[in-house]
Amino acid sequence: xxxxxxxxxxxxxxxxxxxxxxxxxxxxxxxxxxxxxxxxxxxxxxxxxxxxxxxxxxxxxxxxxxxxxxxxxxxxxxxxxxxxxxxxxxxxxxxxxxxxxxxxxxxxx
Numbered sequence: 001x002x003x004x005x006x007x008x009x010x011x012x013x014x015x016x017x018x019x020x021x022x023x024x025x026x027x028x029x030x031x032x033x034x035x036x037x038x039x040x041x042x043x044x045x046x047x048x049x050x051x052x053x054x055x056x057x058x059x060x061x062x063x064x065x066x067x068x069x070x071x072x073x074x075x076x077x078x079x080x081x082x083x084x085x086x087x088x089x090x091x092x093x094x095x096x097x098x099x100x101x102x103x104x105x106x107x108x109x
Contacts, residue, residue: 049069
């Protein structure tokens with residue numbers, strides 16, 4: 001009986017003492033009906049490429065997570081997302097893509 005009680009107490013302690021860790025989410029701006037948050041831990045740099053995931057939040061709930069790729073080619077930065085089916089698009093100042101790119105670029109440098 002004592003062993004069972006000890007196991008129950010141990011199990012309850014583990015269940016209620018677990019700490020949840022979350023990636024740092026950085027608000028970057030609004031796009032359409034979403035608030036966009038960069039998941040800072042996903043920022044990754046490869047030769048001529050920056051990768052990052054962005055949470056799109058609506059009404060306090062995560063609606064979707066979108067992967068972004070920024071690639072440098074022919075003296076210009078281009079981007080593509082996991083939701084796009086067409087080829088990469090040239091990065092334009094003032095867009096949400098530009099805001100995401102600038103944050104990632106500063107984060108990496």
